[in-house]
Amino acid sequence: MKRDADAAGGGLKTLVAPHAGRGYDYLIEACRDTAAGCPGIRSLTHLTNNTVDFAVRAAAAEPFRGALPWDDEVEVEGRPAQRFVRWVLETDATMRQLRTGELMRVLAVTRSGGMQYSRLRDGQYVVGMATSSEGCDAMDTVMNDMATDLRYRLFDLGTEFPGGDPAQHKRTLTDHVPLTLQATTRDQEDENRLRGIWPRHLNPYDLHYAAYYRDGTPVCAGDCFEHAELSEALVAVPAQNRRAMYRDLVFRLQTSLADLAQILEPLTTDPVERLVLDVQQGAVYLHWLDTADGDFVVGVTVRQKQVAVAEERLGDLIRDLRRR
Numbered sequence: 001m002k003r004d005a006d007a008a009g010g011g012l013k014t015l016v017a018p019h020a021g022r023g024y025d026y027l028i029e030a031c032r033d034t035a036a037g038c039p040g041i042r043s044l045t046h047l048t049n050n051t052v053d054f055a056v057r058a059a060a061a062e063p064f065r066g067a068l069p070w071d072d073e074v075e076v077e078g079r080p081a082q083r084f085v086r087w088v089l090e091t092d093a094t095m096r097q098l099r100t101g102e103l104m105r106v107l108a109v110t111r112s113g114g115m116q117y118s119r120l121r122d123g124q125y126v127v128g129m130a131t132s133s134e135g136c137d138a139m140d141t142v143m144n145d146m147a148t149d150l151r152y153r154l155f156d157l158g159t160e161f162p163g164g165d166p167a168q169h170k171r172t173l174t175d176h177v178p179l180t181l182q183a184t185t186r187d188q189e190d191e192n193r194l195r196g197i198w199p200r201h202l203n204p205y206d207l208h209y210a211a212y213y214r215d216g217t218p219v220c221a222g223d224c225f226e227h228a229e230l231s232e233a234l235v236a237v238p239a240q241n242r243r244a245m246y247r248d249l250v251f252r253l254q255t256s257l258a259d260l261a262q263i264l265e266p267l268t269t270d271p272v273e274r275l276v277l278d279v280q281q282g283a284v285y286l287h288w289l290d291t292a293d294g295d296f297v298v299g300v301t302v303r304q305k306q307v308a309v310a311e312e313r314l315g316d317l318i319r320d321l322r323r324r
Helices: 020-035 073-100 133-153 188-198 237-262 306-321
Strands: 010-016 041-048 051-056 104-108 114-121 124-131 178-185 207-214 217-223 273-280 282-290 293-299
Touching: 010 073, 020 041, 041 073, 041 133, 051 073, 051 133, 051 306, 073 104, 073 114, 073 124, 073 237, 073 273, 104 133, 104 178, 104 237, 114 133, 114 237, 124 133, 124 273, 178 188, 178 306, 188 207, 188 217, 207 237, 207 306, 217 237, 282 306, 293 306
Parallel strands: none
Antiparallel strands: 010 051, 041 051, 041 124, 104 114, 104 273, 114 124, 178 217, 207 217, 207 293, 273 282, 282 293
């Protein structure tokens, strides 16, 4: 394979670290095929134990600014990916107490681009970078497919459904589901409005928890963690402890967002508008309503096949919040 193929190879340039021998050929081809089929991708970087092995980059993309004259091009392209992996692993350590498995996919989206992390197996990752919010969604889809295919074909591992099961669809909710709901706003009309929104969207099938923050402070949070449908899935952590853990996770994420912004800076200086933390048993979502004021909504599902459906349901809840 011609590893340094440029525009002749679908407008892509392959940057390979000196240590990456022929054992990487299948992985390089997989990344090239994935990037070639998704024009929004700037690059895909493969890392082992957070060492950059290779990067497949759009041939027209300029190297990131600030590189030193002696820096290798693959190191320059891979440096944001290395920092992103480090951030993900630190976040994963925080999330392990929830007993929902390893963090296997992370998507950070701004209006002008973002990054996606895919864990192929222990110590082996691919990080993608896209140059628009729409490109992030397209990149996320093809990277999920690539990760699933590589786990099956190359590593003989099982399907983990990163991003959820595409065959799942949002069901119509007809039954009233008892919720644990807390609203702390001082405006009674506002509180009544919030209490009316949550029961329309939370359910034991996909979206299990949602919390609304204003200026970084929670004003409404609800869940159906104690529903009988979830008793087996959540047996490892009592509902009350789980609520506290999600509040603590959000607090920790708020403090680490500055680090995430610095990681994204070579690609974009826009604030993060959407963050998805996809574990082996579900996902946590953060969607910002106003990044300047710290207004955002947190969502949680513990059903892995429903990860995409639950985020769609969270979008419905957010549209209700925006209506006045």
